Amino acid sequence: MINDDTRHCVFQRDGYTCRFCGHVGNAVTLEVDHSVPVAQGGTDHGNNLQTACWPCNALKSDRKTKAFDAWLRYNFASRAHYARYTAAARANGRLPNVDRWLGNNPPSLVDRLFKDWSLPAPHAGRWGGSGL
Numbered sequence: 778m779i780n781d782d783t784r785h786c787v788f789q790r791d792g793y794t795c796r797f798c799g800h801v802g803n804a805v806t807l808e809v810d811h812s813v814p815v816a817q818g819g820t821d822h823g824n825n826l827q828t829a830c831w832p833c834n835a836l837k838s839d840r841k842t843k844a845f846d847a848w849l850r851y852n853f854a855s856r857a858h859y860a861r862y863t864a865a866a867r868a869n870g871r872l873p874n875v876d877r878w879l880g881n882n883p884p885s886l887v888d889r890l891f892k893d894w895s896l897p898a899p900h901a902g903r904w905g906g907s908g909l
């Protein structure tokens with residue numbers, strides 16, 4: 778179990794930035810994720826804890842970070858493309874169906890050309906402009 782002190786330490790270390798979509802949030806929109814899930818042998822040590830926004834944490838579910846990263850790269854064209862999905866989830870208050878969302882929100886030319894999966898530096902700003 779992660780206590781509040783640990784939560785805030787992890788958020789602070791990670792610049793209140795979601796490790797997966799780059800959302801810069803707060804103690805309400807962010808959660809502490811186990812990189813390797815506890816059920817798969819992960820611990821509560823800081824090196825296994827990371828900041829994730831609630832849509833990313835919900836989508837990652839019981840997967841390891843490595844497996845979730847691979848799934849993201851398979852389904853989305855770029856970090857910014859994926860960040861638009863999590864922004865939609867935050868706006869809706871629930872996770873949109875991924876296949877339907879992708880059908881309605883194809884990657885832009887920039888997403889497809891650059892396939893940029895780099896994360897923004899903490900506090901460097903937001904992804905993709907509006908709505909995040």
Ligand SMILES: [Zn+2]
Nearest residue numbers: 795798830833
């Ligand atoms: Zn996220």
